[in-house]
Each structure stands twice: as structure tokens, then as C-alpha cells.
Amino acid sequence: MKETFPITVVVLDRPYKLRVSPSEEETIRKAVQIINKRAEEYKKQFAYKDMQDILAMMSVEMSTKIVQLEENEQYVNLKLMTKLQEIENVLDQER
Numbered sequence: 001m002k003e004t005f006p007i008t009v010v011v012l013d014r015p016y017k018l019r020v021s022p023s024e025e026e027t028i029r030k031a032v033q034i035i036n037k038r039a040e041e042y043k044k045q046f047a048y049k050d051m052q053d054i055l056a057m058m059s060v061e062m063s064t065k066i067v068q069l070e071e072n073e074q075y076v077n078l079k080l081m082t083k084l085q086e087i088e089n090v091l092d093q094e095r
Helices: 022-046 051-094
Strands: 005-011 014-020
Touching: 005 022, 014 022, 022 051
Parallel strands: none
Antiparallel strands: 005 014
16 A cells, blocks of 8 residues: 655645645645646736636646647657557568
8 A cells, every 4th residue: 555644735725635645745736836826827817806717717728738638648659659560560571
């Protein structure tokens, strides 16, 4: 079982207690910093007052990035598999 320990992170001025593994802590803290920074940018840029609106817009933005990354990963994997198949074909011809 993974060893975990408690941490508290503050997201949009609200504290949240989490149990994390040592390998996750830095990633989670960086993610929280990104969330808080982006929320401030949304507040300034669009003059949102309601945190619900800010969270909704951030969810759309981050979900869009996830979809783009997944699509890019699929493309890269396809290109890689194609190149590997080409190499395998060349090696087969040499045998």
C-alpha cells in the first residue's frame, strides 16, 4: 500500500485537506498554484464576481487542454507506430 500523509491546500481561498503520496505532493501543489493564478486572471480579465463562473470557465479551459493533449498523444503514437513499422520492414528486407 502506498504511504500517504496529510496536506492542506488552499484553492480559491478555501482550504482542502488531502492525503497524498510523497511523489504526488509537488505536482498537486503546482496544480493548486496554477488554479489560483488562473482564477485571478479570470477575475481581472472578465470582472467575474461569482466564483462559480470562474470555476466553470476554468473547467472548460482545462478540459479543452486535456482533450488537445490526448489528441496530440494519439497522433504522436500513430506516427511512432508508423515509423517503427517502417524500421521493422527495412530490417525484414535485410534478413
